[in-house]
Amino acid sequence: MPTPERTSLDGIVSAGRALLESDGLDRLTMQAVAARVGVRAPSLYKRVRNRDELIGLIAHATLRELATRLEGAVNEAADDPRTELRQLAGVARDFAHERPAGFRLIFGAEVRLDEASLAASSAPVLRVAAALAGERDALHAARTFTAWLNGFVSMELAGAFRLGGDVEHAFEYGVARIADAVASPAGG
Amino acid sequence: MPTPERTSLDGIVSAGRALLESDGLDRLTMQAVAARVGVRAPSLYKRVRNRDELIGLIAHATLRELATRLEGAVNEAADDPRTELRQLAGVARDFAHERPAGFRLIFGAEVRLDEASLAASSAPVLRVAAALAGERDALHAARTFTAWLNGFVSMELAGAFRLGGDVEHAFEYGVARIADAVASPAGG
DNA sequence: ATGCTACATAGCTATCATGGCTACGGTCAA
DNA sequence: TTGACCGTAGCCATGATAGCTATGTAGCAT
Numbered sequence: 001m002p003t004p005e006r007t008s009l010d011g012i013v014s015a016g017r018a019l020l021e022s023d024g025l026d027r028l029t030m031q032a033v034a035a036r037v038g039v040r041a042p043s044l045y046k047r048v049r050n051r052d053e054l055i056g057l058i059a060h061a062t063l064r065e066l067a068t069r070l071e072g073a074v075n076e077a078a079d080d081p082r083t084e085l086r087q088l089a090g091v092a093r094d095f096a097h098e099r100p101a102g103f104r105l106i107f108g109a110e111v112r113l114d115e116a117s118l119a120a121s122s123a124p125v126l127r128v129a130a131a132l133a134g135e136r137d138a139l140h141a142a143r144t145f146t147a148w149l150n151g152f153v154s155m156e157l158a159g160a161f162r163l164g165g166d167v168e169h170a171f172e173y174g175v176a177r178i179a180d181a182v183a184s185p186a187g188g
Numbered sequence: 189m190p191t192p193e194r195t196s197l198d199g200i201v202s203a204g205r206a207l208l209e210s211d212g213l214d215r216l217t218m219q220a221v222a223a224r225v226g227v228r229a230p231s232l233y234k235r236v237r238n239r240d241e242l243i244g245l246i247a248h249a250t251l252r253e254l255a256t257r258l259e260g261a262v263n264e265a266a267d268d269p270r271t272e273l274r275q276l277a278g279v280a281r282d283f284a285h286e287r288p289a290g291f292r293l294i295f296g297a298e299v300r301l302d303e304a305s306l307a308a309s310s311a312p313v314l315r316v317a318a319a320l321a322g323e324r325d326a327l328h329a330a331r332t333f334t335a336w337l338n339g340f341v342s343m344e345l346a347g348a349f350r351l352g353g354d355v356e357h358a359f360e361y362g363v364a365r366i367a368d369a370v371a372s373p374a375g376g
Numbered sequence: 377a378t379g380c381t382a383c384a385t386a387g388c389t390a391t392c393a394t395g396g397c398t399a400c401g402g403t404c405a406a
Numbered sequence: 407t408t409g410a411c412c413g414t415a416g417c418c419a420t421g422a423t424a425g426c427t428a429t430g431t432a433g434c435a436t
Contacts, residue, residue: 003403003404003405003409003410003411003412004404004405004411005410005411006411006412029394029395029396030395030396030397031394031395031396039411039412039413040412040413040414041395041396041397042397042398042399042412042413042414043411043412043413045396045397045398046410046411046412050396050397051395051396051397100297104296104297107342107343107346107348108292108296108346109288109292109342109345109346109347112347113348115350118348118350118351119351122351137361139351139352139353139358140353140357140358140361140362143340143343143349143353143358143362144336144340144358144361144362144365144366146339146343147336147337147339147340147343147362148332148335148336148339148366149335149339150339150342150343151334151335151336151337151338151339151340151342152331152332152335152339154295154297154338154339154342155295155331155334155335155338157297158295158296158297159297159300160295160301160306161331162303162306163306163307163310163327164327165327165328165331169328170327170328170331170332173325173328173332174328174331174332174335177332177369177370178332178336178365178366178369180369181365181366181368181369182365191385191386191387191428191429191430192386192429192430193385193386193387194386194387195386195387217419217420217421218420218421218422219419219420219421227386227387227388228387228388228389229420229421229422230387230388230389230422230423230424231386231387231388233422233423234385234386234387238421238422239420239421239422
């Protein structure tokens with residue numbers, strides 16, 4: 001091997017994720033990432049095709065982490081589907097508060113996520129939805145829940161809840177009502 | 189009055205909105221807007237502080253148009269709150285399909301919308317929510333509905349519904365379930 | 377009333393700074 | 407010697423500013 005490497009793809013993506021949260025997407029410049037990694041900007045292009053690809057990798061890594069946490073949430077919860085749904089919602093919301101920029105990146109439209117990661121992150125939701133609404137309506141129920149959750153958190157992050165009222169309470173209200181709405185007598 | 193004006197703030201914002209939809213936010217450059225208006229880029233700075241302010245004005249104008257359409261939807265519908273809710277959802281979704289980039293701009297986090305426009309666009313939803321859920325839960329109900337709607341449409345625009353199933357049907361299912369979930373025996 | 381001057385403002389050219397990206401050469405371990 | 411790694415130099419696009427030119431109106435002098 002010639003001259004030892006001073007960085008790695010993982011290091012670059014990690015630096016990018018940190019920078020995304022601390023400075024925002026538009027400050028996520030190749031120079032800033034390179035500086036954080038201890039290298040000059042052009043050197044990044046040995047590992048990453050361009051800025052868009054780097055952003056895609058960051059989104060991908062973030063989505064995988066979310067998927068892992070969602071799996072964990074379902075495993076921790078009791079077997080009651082309503083409780084599991086609440087857990088899923090809470091974990092996703094906590095994640096969004098912890099990494100708001102990353103969350104926006106995932107659910108925004110600027111990045112096209114690959115099918116596999118999408119399926120992986122949907123799996124736990126689909127399972128709970130099936131338990132709650134029955135197999136037949138599982139996909140619709142999962143979509144209704146995911147849409148609500150995503151919308152709620154997006155609006156919260158965007159500061160769109162400025163008409164008063166308690167946001168925590170609105171969240172609890174929302175989960176409970178969605179669970180009720182989606183539950184079938186047969187399922188949950 | 190000195191040299192006749194070749195443009196106006198309205199003209200600039202309109203050109204910006206058109207460009208946003210046809211070319212996307214990142215192609216919305218000051219030069220592109222100026223060219224469309226028939227002027228050079230620096231001249232725009234006589235009317236607009238900078239690109240961010242222009243984007244804010246575009247978001248604002250788009251939100252006002254959405255608010256107007258939502259009002260219209262409620263007026264057209266019968267007096268049944270469920271029907272009104274369905275109308276609101278449909279109008280918003282149609283709007284999002286017609287102006288996807290504008291819709292993302294509104295519900296994304298890159299622009300801070302002013303309180304007044306926010307309230308104006310929320311008003312019809314709040315009214316229907318009150319009719320459906322009762323005054324006490326109106327705000328919570330409106331937030332649950334808005335969150336679901338926003339999330340559903342955002343995901344649709346982002347192409348996140350790739351796990352099969354009929355999206356139209358999922359939408360109908362969603363509105364119906366949200367209406368059920370939010371309706372109180374007293375209210376709707 | 378007519379003609380000239382002063383001024384206010386729209387828009388332009390020129391220019392700078394920043395950031396993405398490429399080409400190419402130096403350096404260092406094997 | 408060789409080959410991968412990384413840096414310097416540099417190109418291009420874009421946001422933004424400075425200062426100039428052009429234009430037309432208001433107002434004054436005749």
